[in-house]
C-alpha cells in the first residue's frame with residue numbers, strides 16, 4: 001500500500017511512524033511519501049494561500065503550488081486515485097476502509113484554510129471523503145485516520161490474534177468490556193467467568209456483552225445485523241437482566 005500525502009504540515013505525519021502503522025512502514029507493507037506545496041512556490045515568502053474571489057473570511061490554498069505538488073505525486077504514483085479530505089465528502093467507515101485496503105495506493109490531499117480552489121477538485125480529485133460531521137483545522141488528521149484504519153487491514157500487519165479480535169469487534173457489534181490485573185479494584189471485581197478458564201463460557205459471555213452493549217448504545221447497528229438463534233437468545237437474556 002503506497003500512501004502519498006499532499007500537506008503543508010509534513011511533520012504531523014511523524015505520528016504515522018509509531019505503533020502499528022510504523023511497523024507496517026518499517027516492514028514495507030506500506031510506504032509513505034509526503035509532498036509539500038510550499039516546496040513548489042517561487043516567491044521569497046513561499047506563499048501557499050490566497051484570498052478568495054468574492055471576498056469573505058479566511059484564505060484558500062493557492063492553486064499553483066498545490067497543483068504542482070499534486071502533479072508530482074500523481075507522476076510518482078500513477079495508479080493511485082486522489083482523495084480529498086473534506087467535510088463535504090462521503091462518510092468514511094469500516095466498509096470504506098476495507099475497500100481502500102484492497103487498493104495499491106492512494107494520494108491523500110490534506111487541505112488547510114478554507115479549502116482548495118474548486119477547479120482543482122474538478123480537474124484532479126477522484127474522491128472526496130469525510131471522517132465525520134465536525135470541522136478540523138485541516139485534512140491531515142483525517143488523512144491519518146484513514147491511513148491508520150486502512151493499514152490495520154493490510155495482510156500481515158496485525159498478528160493473527162489481533163486480527164481475530166479486530167474481526168470480532170467489527171462483526172457489526174460494539175466491543176465487549178475488557179479487564180486486566182488487578183482482579184479487585186477498589187471493591188470492583190472482574191466478572192468470575194473471565195477468571196474461570198472456561199473458554200466456551202468466556203466466549204458466550206463476551207458475545208452477550210457485545211450484543212447487549214450494542215442494543216443499549218447503538219441500536220442502529222443491530223438493525224443492520226442478522227442475529228443467529230443463539231445471538232437472539234443471548235440478547236434477550238441480556239435485556240431481561242438489564243430490565244430487572
Ligand SMILES: Nc1nonc1C(=O)N1CCN(Cc2ccccn2)CC1
Nearest residue numbers: 085086114115130131135136138139142
Ligand atoms: N471533518 C473532516 N473530514 O475530513 N476533513 C475534515 C475537515 O474537517 N477538514 C477541515 C477543513 N479542511 C479544509 C476545507 C475547508 C472547506 C472545504 C474543504 N476543505 C479540510 C479538512
